[in-house]
Amino acid sequence: MIAKKQHPLVESFVDRLEAGGHRVTGARWAVARAVARQRGHFAADALAQELPGVGRATVFRNIKLMVEMGFVCRVLLGDGRLRYQISHRGHHHHLICSDCGRSEDLLGCDLDSILQDRAADHDFAMEGHWLEVYGRCRACRPQEAAA
Amino acid sequence: MIAKKQHPLVESFVDRLEAGGHRVTGARWAVARAVARQRGHFAADALAQELPGVGRATVFRNIKLMVEMGFVCRVLLGDGRLRYQISHRGHHHHLICSDCGRSEDLLGCDLDSILQDRAADHDFAMEGHWLEVYGRCRACRPQEAAA
DNA sequence: GATACTCGCGATACCAAGTATCATTATGAT
DNA sequence: ATCATAATGATACTTGGTATCGCGAGTATC
Ligand SMILES: [Mn+2]
Ligand SMILES: [Mn+2]
Ligand SMILES: [Zn+2]
Ligand SMILES: [Zn+2]
Numbered sequence: 001m002i003a004k005k006q007h008p009l010v011e012s013f014v015d016r017l018e019a020g021g022h023r024v025t026g027a028r029w030a031v032a033r034a035v036a037r038q039r040g041h042f043a044a045d046a047l048a049q050e051l052p053g054v055g056r057a058t059v060f061r062n063i064k065l066m067v068e069m070g071f072v073c074r075v076l077l078g079d080g081r082l083r084y085q086i087s088h089r090g091h092h093h094h095l096i097c098s099d100c101g102r103s104e105d106l107l108g109c110d111l112d113s114i115l116q117d118r119a120a121d122h123d124f125a126m127e128g129h130w131l132e133v134y135g136r137c138r139a140c141r142p143q144e145a146a147a
Numbered sequence: 148m149i150a151k152k153q154h155p156l157v158e159s160f161v162d163r164l165e166a167g168g169h170r171v172t173g174a175r176w177a178v179a180r181a182v183a184r185q186r187g188h189f190a191a192d193a194l195a196q197e198l199p200g201v202g203r204a205t206v207f208r209n210i211k212l213m214v215e216m217g218f219v220c221r222v223l224l225g226d227g228r229l230r231y232q233i234s235h236r237g238h239h240h241h242l243i244c245s246d247c248g249r250s251e252d253l254l255g256c257d258l259d260s261i262l263q264d265r266a267a268d269h270d271f272a273m274e275g276h277w278l279e280v281y282g283r284c285r286a287c288r289p290q291e292a293a294a
Numbered sequence: 295g296a297t298a299c300t301c302g303c304g305a306t307a308c309c310a311a312g313t314a315t316c317a318t319t320a321t322g323a324t
Numbered sequence: 325a326t327c328a329t330a331a332t333g334a335t336a337c338t339t340g341g342t343a344t345c346g347c348g349a350g351t352a353t354c
Contacts (some may be wrong), residue, residue: 022330022331023320023321023322023329023330023331024321024322025320025321025330025331025332026320026332027331027332027333028331043310043311044311044312045310045311045312054332054333055332055333055334056312056333056334057312057313057314057332057333057334057335058331058332058333060311060312060313061313061331061332064312074227076223076277080221080229081310081311082227082311095266095269095271095273097271098274104269104271106265106266106269111258111261114257114258114261115280118253118280119242119253119280119282122242122251122253123284123285124242124244124251124280124282124283124284124285125282125283125288126242126280126281126282127245127281127282127283128225128280128281128282129278129279129280129281130223130277130278130279130281131276131277131278132276132277133262133265133266133271133273133275133276134273134274134275134276134277135266135271135272135273135274135275136271136272136274137270137271138270138271141272169301169302170300170301170302170349170350170351171350171351172301172302172303172349172350173303173349174302174303174304175302190339190340191340191341192339192340192341201303201304202303202304202305203304203305203341204303204304204305204306204341204342204343205302205303205304207340207341207342208302208303208342211341228339228340229340
């Protein structure tokens with residue numbers, strides 16, 4: 001534990017590692033710090049390139065771990081590619097701009113009961129869902145003419 | 148046009164090819180027939196293996212074409228893998244069983260206005276959305292005890 | 295039916311994202 | 325300090341898909 005002041009994400013991750021009986025390794029500090037400094041979504045390979053001292057497989061392994069722990073979430077882009085992003089823990093969705101590609105969190109999903117019902121009509125017991133919303137963010141929209 | 152009676156999907160696809168100025172090739176008949184005989188979702192590579200006479204790239208190209216034309220849709224599995232499936236044309240979603248892996252169409256999506264509103268709260272102009280619902284189908288559920 | 299124009303094909307190589315293997319090393323417990 | 329082993333990093337492999345390009349099969353015109 002190189003105690004220096006760290007980004008909260010890094011500290012929480014390390015806490016969770018310790019709590020879960022995982023080892024707190026140099027590679028894990030490095031990956032967590034690299035994730036913490038990302039703005040918006042990122043590809044695992046790109047992150048690996050930012051960390052020449054850490055093996056590629058290790059980067060993938062630890063991103064996966066951070067996803068499982070809820071620190072990072074997956075973002076499905078409109079073209080089918082998958083990205084990672086720092087997660088607001090808990091269930092949420094993404095507003096993904098088809099223009100600039102940025103993804104914004106859509107917190108407070110209230111679809112569960114609606115979907116639960118639709119699924120029940122098909123005699124299907126819903127356990128979860130995955131939703132991404134595509135469109136254009138404010139910045140990428142031509143000035144809206146006053147109505 | 149080797150006019151023999153064909154599966155409706157194959158005939159519609161050929162019609163759309165002609166209407167769109169695309170050539171009706173042997174490979175396209177073969178891919179369309181192979182798609183038509185799939186039950187549930189399938190991987191593009193698996194389809195290619197069923198068609199030893201057709202090049203792999205051609206199988207991918209034509210599945211893509213069928214997706215663009217709306218004859219085939221993509222299904223995102225719970226583990227992140229992507230599959231293809233014959234599509235009920237038009238916007239719809241999938242009920243995917245985490246147990247047997249089968250996917251059932253959930254027609255008549257009425258989420259648009261709800262999502263439109265949520266997105267608007269974030270100053271985001273929604274243009275589309277992607278939703279998959281996970282759970283357990285009837286067959287994969289332990290007998291429900293009478294309440 | 296023959297001609298010509300060109301789209302689409304298949305072979306191949308390539309790419310992107312991720313996983314399996316395994317000898318070596320660093321971590322954390324004692 | 326010692327030790328057991330979880331984790332790493334190098335490497336190879338897998339899966340899913342795309343770029344290239346010479347060649348052959350579709351289609352339109354005659
Ligand atoms: Mn998120
Ligand atoms: Mn479908
Ligand atoms: Zn934007
Ligand atoms: Zn099932």
